[in-house]
Amino acid sequence: MLRDLGATFTKTGNGKGFEEKIDPVVLKQNTELKMDCYNNLCACLLKNEKPDYEKVVFYCREVLKCSRENPKTHFRMAIALFELGDFNAALEACNEALRWGPSQGFFLRKPKLAYTYVIQAQMKKNKSSKLSGLRDLLFSYSFIFSVLVWIIIAAITHQTSPTSPTISTDLSNATTCEASNATSVSCNRLHRLTQTDNVATEHKVAEMMKAIEKATEELNALNQTLQIVYDYKVKLAGMESSLNTKYLLDLINLNKVDREIQRMGMMDEEVTMKYNRMLALQTRAERLRTTLENNANLDDQRQQHQSMLDSQHISFFAQRTTSYSQRNNINNYQINYLNQGGAFNKTSGIFTVPVNGLYYFSFNALKTKQSLSGTSRLTVQIAQISPTLRILAKTHIDSSDWNGWYSVQVKAIADLVVNDRIAVQILEGSIYESGILGHVTTSFGGYLIFRL
Numbered sequence: 001m002l003r004d005l006g007a008t009f010t011k012t013g014n015g016k017g018f019e020e021k022i023d024p025v026v027l028k029q030n031t032e033l034k035m036d037c038y039n040n041l042c043a044c045l046l047k048n049e050k051p052d053y054e055k056v057v058f059y060c061r062e063v064l065k066c067s068r069e070n071p072k073t074h075f076r077m078a079i080a081l082f083e084l085g086d087f088n089a090a091l092e093a094c095n096e097a098l099r100w101g102p103s104q105g106f107f108l109r110k111p112k113l114a115y116t117y118v119i120q121a122q123m124k125k126n127k128s129s130k131l132s133g134l135r136d137l138l139f140s141y142s143f144i145f146s147v148l149v150w151i152i153i154a155a156i157t158h159q160t161s162p163t164s165p166t167i168s169t170d171l172s173n174a175t176t177c178e179a180s181n182a183t184s185v186s187c188n189r190l191h192r193l194t195q196t197d198n199v200a201t202e203h204k205v206a207e208m209m210k211a212i213e214k215a216t217e218e219l220n221a222l223n224q225t226l227q228i229v230y231d232y233k234v235k236l237a238g239m240e241s242s243l244n245t246k247y248l249l250d251l252i253n254l255n256k257v258d259r260e261i262q263r264m265g266m267m268d269e270e271v272t273m274k275y276n277r278m279l280a281l282q283t284r285a286e287r288l289r290t291t292l293e294n295n296a297n298l299d300d301q302r303q304q305h306q307s308m309l310d311s312q313h314i315s316f317f318a319q320r321t322t323s324y325s326q327r328n329n330i331n332n333y334q335i336n337y338l339n340q341g342g343a344f345n346k347t348s349g350i351f352t353v354p355v356n357g358l359y360y361f362s363f364n365a366l367k368t369k370q371s372l373s374g375t376s377r378l379t380v381q382i383a384q385i386s387p388t389l390r391i392l393a394k395t396h397i398d399s400s401d402w403n404g405w406y407s408v409q410v411k412a413i414a415d416l417v418v419n420d421r422i423a424v425q426i427l428e429g430s431i432y433e434s435g436i437l438g439h440v441t442t443s444f445g446g447y448l449i450f451r452l
Contacts, residue, residue: 031066038063042076053080071100314354315447316344319440323368325430329385329423333444341448350385351446353420360413361446363424367397367406368432376400378429382412386421397429405432407441415452422446 038059045056060077063070078093318333331349344351353359367378381394393412408431410424424444431442 035063035066035070039070039073039076042073046076046079051080051083053083056080057084068096069100071097074100313448314341314343314357315445316340316351317443317445318344318346318349319444320431320442321433321435321437321440323431323433324426324442325368325373327426327428329425330431330442330444335440338445349423349444351422353416353418353422355448355451356415356417357451358413358415358449359422359446360449361392361411361422362444363408363410364441364443365408365431366433366441367399367408368430369405370399372432373430375429378406378408378431379427380408380410380431381425381427382410383423383425384414384416384420385423385425387419392422413449 042056042059042063045051045059057077057080060073060080063073064077074093074097078090078097081087081090081093315338316336317338319335319337320330320332321334324330329349331347333346333349336344336346339346341354343354351361361382363380363382365380370376376399378397379394382392384390384392392414393410395408395410397406397408399406416422433440433442
C-alpha cells in the first residue's frame with residue numbers, strides 16, 4: 001500500500017491532492033491518533049512539578065482544531081488558562097467542558113471538579129474586577145489630594161516670594177547701617193517695615209495652614225469613608241464567597257439528587273420490567289396449568305376410552321364335534337371357548353357385527369373321504385349373509401383318492417358395519433369329525449382388527 005501511495009504522490013505533482021487519494025478510514029485513524037497523542041501530552045504536562053501551561057493551551061487548541069466535542073481537552077485548557085490568569089477564557093473553557101461532558105459520560109465520577117473550576121474562575125474574575133475598581137478609586141482620591149497639597153504649597157510660595165527681596169534687602173541695609181553707624185531714624189524705619197512684612201506673612205501662612213488643616217480633615221473623613229466602603233466591599237466579598245460556596249454545595253447536592261432520581265428511575269424501570277416478567281411468567285404458568293389439566297383430562301379420556309375398548313374387545317372361537325354335510329350354513333357349534341362382546345351365536349353359527357370396523361375370520365375343517373361321502377369334492381365359503389349376500393372368501397377341493405382325507409382352510413378380512421351377519425357355508429361335499437373331544441378338527445373364529 002505504501003508503494004501505491006508513493007506512486008500517487010509522484011503522479012500528483014509534489015503531493016498536490018495527495019490526501020484525497022488516501023483512504024478516509026486511514027485519515028480518520030490518523031486524526032484520532034493525533035488527538036489522543038496531544039491529549040496524553042497535555043495530561044503529562046499538567047502532572048509535572050512546574051507545568052508549562054502555555055504549551056498545554058497550545059496542544060489543547062491543536063486538538064480542538066480536529067474536534068470541538070472533546071470535554072477532557074476543554075477541561076485541561078481551562079486549568080491551564082486559570083493558572084495563567086486568563087479567567088474569562090478559563091470560564092469559557094469550563095462551560096464548554098460542561099456542555100460536552102455529560103453527553104459523553106465525562107464528569108460522572110467527579111462532577112465537583114468542573115463546577116469548582118467554574119466557580120473559582122468566576123470568583124477570581126469578580127474579585128479582580130472589584131479590587132481593580134477599588135484601586136482606581138483610591139488612586140483618584142490620592143491624585144486629588146496630591147493636587148490639593150501642590151496647589152497649597154504653590155500658593156504659599158507665591159504669597160511669600162514678593163516680600164523675600166525686600167526682607168533680604170532690609171536686612172542687608174540694617175547690617176550696613178550698623179556697620180557704617182547710620183542714623184537711628186533710618187534704622188528705626190527699616191525695623192518697622194520689617195516687622196510689618198513679617199506680620200502679614202505670618203498671617204497669610206496661618207490662613208494657609210488653616211486651609212491645609214481643613215483639607216487634611218476632609219481628606220481624613222474621606223479616607224474614613226473609603227475605609228468604610230472598603231470594609232463593606234470586603235464584607236460583601238466574604239458574603240459572596242460564602243454564597244458561592246453554598247451555591248457550589250447546592251450544585252453538588254443537586255447533582256447527587258439528580259443521580260439519585262436517575263437511580264430511582266432505573267430502579268423503577270427495573271421493577272416494572274420484573275413485574276411485567278412476573279406477569280408473563282404467571283400467564284405462562286396459567287397456560288401450563290391449563291395444558292396440564294387438559295392433558296390430564298385427555299389421559300382420563302384415553303383411559304376411559306381404553307377401558308371401554310377393553311370392555312368392548314370383540315373376538316370369538318368355536319368348534320364342532322360332529323360331521324356336517326348340509327348344503328347351508330354350518331350351525332350348532334358344540335364348543336365355544338371365546339366370545340368377547342357376545343356377537344357369536346354358537347347355535348346358529350352366525351356372527352353379528354356389533355361395531356363398524358375391519359374384521360378377520362378363519363375356518364378350518366377336514367374333508368370326508370370319498371368312500372364315506374360319495375364325492376371327492378368339497379366347496380366351503382365365508383359369506384356375509386345379510387343384509388345382502390357377499391362372499392368374503394371361498395375354497396374348493398377335488399380329490400379322486402377314494403380313501404383320502406384332506407384339510408380345508410379359509411381366511412377372510414373385510415370391513416363391516418353394524419348388524420352385518422357372517423357365517424360359514426358348505427356348497428358341496430361334507431366335513432368329517434370323529435366325535436372324540438380330544439381330536440376335534442372343525443373350528444370357526446374371528447376378531448375385530450380396528451374400528452372404522
